[in-house]
Amino acid sequence: MRASTTPSSIGYWAPGLGSPVTPSAIHAHSEHLRAAGVSRFILQLLPHADTTELSAALTASGLGRLRGWAKHLGRVEEARPAETDLSVREIGRDQSETWARICAQGFGVPLELAPWLAATVGRNGWRHALAFAGDEPAWYAALFVDGPYAFLNFTATVEQRDPSRSNLDRLGMPVQYVRANWGPPP
Numbered sequence: 001m002r003a004s005t006t007p008s009s010i011g012y013w014a015p016g017l018g019s020p021v022t023p024s025a026i027h028a029h030s031e032h033l034r035a036a037g038v039s040r041f042i043l044q045l046l047p048h049a050d051t052t053e054l055s056a057a058l059t060a061s062g063l064g065r066l067r068g069w070a071k072h073l074g075r076v077e078e079a080r081p082a083e084t085d086l087s088v089r090e091i092g093r094d095q096s097e098t099w100a101r102i103c104a105q106g107f108g109v110p111l112e113l114a115p116w117l118a119a120t121v122g123r124n125g126w127r128h129a130l131a132f133a134g135d136e137p138a139w140y141a142a143l144f145v146d147g148p149y150a151f152l153n154f155t156a157t158v159e160q161r162d163p164s165r166s167n168l169d170r171l172g173m174p175v176q177y178v179r180a181n182w183g184p185p186p
Helices: 023-035 052-060 093-107 111-118 163-170
Strands: 043-045 064-072 087-091 126-133 136-146 149-157 175-183
Touching: 023 043, 023 052, 052 064, 087 093, 093 111, 093 126, 093 136, 093 149
Parallel strands: none
Antiparallel strands: 043 175, 064 175, 087 126, 126 136, 136 149
């Protein structure tokens, strides 16, 4: 599934990484997505690009500020065992649809993107996990590993407000910044 071909997809754009971001560029980009039939998308602003002028341009383009995504950074010296009543399991493709559905819900993206998220399960370098409270999923995460580098992605708890953020803070991985997300109102 290509995100650009579904009317309920999500497009990522991180202005400020290269050419200067201008209000006209934001307007042109959002109009391009709408003309392509994409009704749900996210334009992401890095902190240095999240200015009053750009916020006004996004609002004038009919977009609203959505929930931001926190970016954490830290050094994990060694895995520390944790006491929990949850059962944490690495999952395979047989549970990819469940993982993708709760991931989409947790990040507030359209459920139509679940197949795209599910396609990451089982791919080279990716490891996915679900934690269960009894038989119900309570937490989800994905880890991408490439040699000595790793990227923890798509991590949150089910139907709770930012507890994964607190967990990462306790593990020595504080928030470095919050990426502002803008898009059509849900």
